[in-house]
Amino acid sequence: MNRSNVTYMKISEKTGLSVSTVSRALKQPHLVKHATLKIIYRAIEELGGTLPDAVAPMTHDMRILAIVPVFNNPFYTDIVLGIQDAANQNGCQLLIVNETLSKFNIHQIINFISQSNISGVVIMQKLEIDVLDQLKLRTPLVQCSEFNEVNDISYITIDNLEATRKMLRYILNAGRKQIALVNSDPARYTYAKLRLQGYCETLEQAGITVNPLHIVTVPDGNFSTAVSAISALLKTASPPDAIFCASDIMAAAALRACALEGFRVPQDIMVAGFDNIDISVMTTPNITTINQPRHDMGFMACTQLLSMIADPTKLPQRFILDTELIIRESTDF
Amino acid sequence: MNRSNVTYMKISEKTGLSVSTVSRALKQPHLVKHATLKIIYRAIEELGGTLPDAVAPMTHDMRILAIVPVFNNPFYTDIVLGIQDAANQNGCQLLIVNETLSKFNIHQIINFISQSNISGVVIMQKLEIDVLDQLKLRTPLVQCSEFNEVNDISYITIDNLEATRKMLRYILNAGRKQIALVNSDPARYTYAKLRLQGYCETLEQAGITVNPLHIVTVPDGNFSTAVSAISALLKTASPPDAIFCASDIMAAAALRACALEGFRVPQDIMVAGFDNIDISVMTTPNITTINQPRHDMGFMACTQLLSMIADPTKLPQRFILDTELIIRESTDF
Numbered sequence: 011m012n013r014s015n016v017t018y019m020k021i022s023e024k025t026g027l028s029v030s031t032v033s034r035a036l037k038q039p040h041l042v043k044h045a046t047l048k049i050i051y052r053a054i055e056e057l058g059g060t061l062p063d064a065v066a067p068m069t070h071d072m073r074i075l076a077i078v079p080v081f082n083n084p085f086y087t088d089i090v091l092g093i094q095d096a097a098n099q100n101g102c103q104l105l106i107v108n109e110t111l112s113k114f115n116i117h118q119i120i121n122f123i124s125q126s127n128i129s130g131v132v133i134m135q136k137l138e139i140d141v142l143d144q145l146k147l148r149t150p151l152v153q154c155s156e157f158n159e160v161n162d163i164s165y166i167t168i169d170n171l172e173a174t175r176k177m178l179r180y181i182l183n184a185g186r187k188q189i190a191l192v193n194s195d196p197a198r199y200t201y202a203k204l205r206l207q208g209y210c211e212t213l214e215q216a217g218i219t220v221n222p223l224h225i226v227t228v229p230d231g232n233f234s235t236a237v238s239a240i241s242a243l244l245k246t247a248s249p250p251d252a253i254f255c256a257s258d259i260m261a262a263a264a265l266r267a268c269a270l271e272g273f274r275v276p277q278d279i280m281v282a283g284f285d286n287i288d289i290s291v292m293t294t295p296n297i298t299t300i301n302q303p304r305h306d307m308g309f310m311a312c313t314q315l316l317s318m319i320a321d322p323t324k325l326p327q328r329f330i331l332d333t334e335l336i337i338r339e340s341t342d343f
Numbered sequence: 344m345n346r347s348n349v350t351y352m353k354i355s356e357k358t359g360l361s362v363s364t365v366s367r368a369l370k371q372p373h374l375v376k377h378a379t380l381k382i383i384y385r386a387i388e389e390l391g392g393t394l395p396d397a398v399a400p401m402t403h404d405m406r407i408l409a410i411v412p413v414f415n416n417p418f419y420t421d422i423v424l425g426i427q428d429a430a431n432q433n434g435c436q437l438l439i440v441n442e443t444l445s446k447f448n449i450h451q452i453i454n455f456i457s458q459s460n461i462s463g464v465v466i467m468q469k470l471e472i473d474v475l476d477q478l479k480l481r482t483p484l485v486q487c488s489e490f491n492e493v494n495d496i497s498y499i500t501i502d503n504l505e506a507t508r509k510m511l512r513y514i515l516n517a518g519r520k521q522i523a524l525v526n527s528d529p530a531r532y533t534y535a536k537l538r539l540q541g542y543c544e545t546l547e548q549a550g551i552t553v554n555p556l557h558i559v560t561v562p563d564g565n566f567s568t569a570v571s572a573i574s575a576l577l578k579t580a581s582p583p584d585a586i587f588c589a590s591d592i593m594a595a596a597a598l599r600a601c602a603l604e605g606f607r608v609p610q611d612i613m614v615a616g617f618d619n620i621d622i623s624v625m626t627t628p629n630i631t632t633i634n635q636p637r638h639d640m641g642f643m644a645c646t647q648l649l650s651m652i653a654d655p656t657k658l659p660q661r662f663i664l665d666t667e668l669i670i671r672e673s674t675d676f
Binding site for chain 2: 090091094103104105106107121122126263289291293296
């Protein structure tokens with residue numbers, strides 16, 4: 011900032027904050043609450059000063075928090091490894107907690123953030139709006155994978171619609187017409203809503219009427235539940251000739267259900283997944299899937315967060331990352 | 344303690360610690376370093392006083408740290424869920440960091456522990472002795488799964504020798520004699536050393552000479568590396584008729600290698616794993632394995648840690664938990 015005309019005292023008078031808080035905000039911004047920094051930076055601009063233009067140097071004590079909603083889901087652990095790599099490259103410590111945020115635990119988390127000198131937070135879930143409002147007031151925040159469709163939050167995600175269309179067009183081109191969808195709960199997860207939409211749109215564009223009996227919802231995406239639900243589908247009078255699953259876990263369940271019910275994959279039924287987590291290469295046949303760049307998503311989420319910490323006036327940014335169709339044995343013969 | 348004859352002042356004089364530290368240690372032991380508590384409690388005993396006999400009440404701000412060496416290994420994430428359940432039931436917050444502890448990062452972790460008011464730590468790796476010495480001076484500590492064979496550390500583990508014998512006897516009873524072992528690095532991991540020992544002993548007791556060509560080491564237990572190593576084994580002049588793997592990940596790799604090389608499981612080759620993680624039920628055939636009670640291991644590790652925090656004079660305890668042989672399709676037909 012231009013200290014010749016905008017003194018700490020002037021900023022203090024304008025904001026009502028103490029001179030020592032103003033001083034700390036400009037010298038050690040990572041020690042000061044995000045909302046306070048915003049107030050100070052706005053005051054500097056209104057007083058005609060210039061903001062610090064260099065990124066504040068990171069200290070080795072800076073701490074980033076990743077809040078993981080389902081700790082033993084490998085999809086999230088791979089994102090966390092990306093966050094960790096970006097944090098470590100910038101000399102930050104990454105802390106991880108295993109919590110699904112809600113109005114019941116948000117105060118505990120906010121207390122923890124302030125007591126533990128947490129500089130910023132990456133979350134991997136969509137929040138209730140009032141929970142999101144409370145959290146974003148207290149800390150710089152980036153959403154990764156799942157996100158809220160509001161204007162003032164940065165997030166990193168993938169194009170779920172386009173990824174789903176890509177997979178469905180591939181299966182249609184392979185000659186399959188009776189394509190089932192095994193999905194998580196579209197009312198709860200944005201990704202599930204978009205994959206359902208992409209499934210319906212692509213079939214309709216191909217002139218195929220969506221068969222409601224071929225849409226199976228496994229609310230929590232659990233393997234055993236999915237095996238039961240898909241086995242039931244395979245026992246009906248009109249089993250599908252392909253199954254597109256909204257996760258690799260559910261695709262592994264589809265392979266298992268096909269084996270139990272005596273269908274050959276891919277000859278009788280093609281099976282495809284989503285995510286490209288480790289399980290997709292461990293089964294036989296291994297699983298055709300959509301690669302989500304999980305490490306990159308985590309890395310970019312943390313990088314974005316660090317730039318927001320360094321410059322609290324930074325506007326929210328959204329990053330929609332590319333996905334890839336990976337063809338393996340479960341659809342290819 | 345018996346306050347009538349042992350005052351804070353007497354303890355302060357004997358230990359050289361301030362009266363306020365002594366007071367805090369007895370009223371809020373979770374706020375005081377473990378080593379300091381030990382000094383104070385020893386002084387009370389030497390002065391003829393009695394120690395606090397009730398467990399100190401936990402506060403909601405108490406924090407436990409789990410240090411996970413391989414964050415995306417499901418074996419560890421299941422242990423962490425057990426730690427989390429015990430922590431939450433006792434009103435504690437669980438923090439998780441993803442670090443393999445060594446002399447290169449131990450100071451950073453120790454700084455973090457003291458700055459963040461961490462009351463105790465659960466680790467899941469064997470440490471170099473000087474690293475262990477530094478850590479145990481600074482915090483109550485419990486080892487879970489892997490451990491150091493020293494006298495003054497509490498740990499929770501399983502009986503690896505007995506579990507391995509149980510599996511080998513089962514495979515021998517099924518009539519297989521050419522049993523290969525696919526193991527992690529016995530020089531690095533205690534569990535791998537014990538499973539190698541159990542394998543050799545059980546074969547020798549059955550009158551079978553161990554064939555060194557049938558012992559395959561996959562240092563990091565990586566899936567793809569294991570597929571390559573096991574495929575090479577299957578291409579030799581004398582392939583095994585059973586493969587016992589020291590993890591379910593490597594057993595999944597054995598299934599994959601058998602499929603690639605044209606061996607039927609279990610008809611031509613039986614395959615068995617270890618751990619009972621999710622992957623063991625997701626493959627076809629699903630995998631015969633040894634159940635490690637991972638959730639219980641984590642839960643007990645945290646419970647033990649909380650009792651050490653409440654009573655720093657508590658002697659180290661070791662818990663060796665039972666395992667179970669779970670027979671599935673990869674050995675059964």
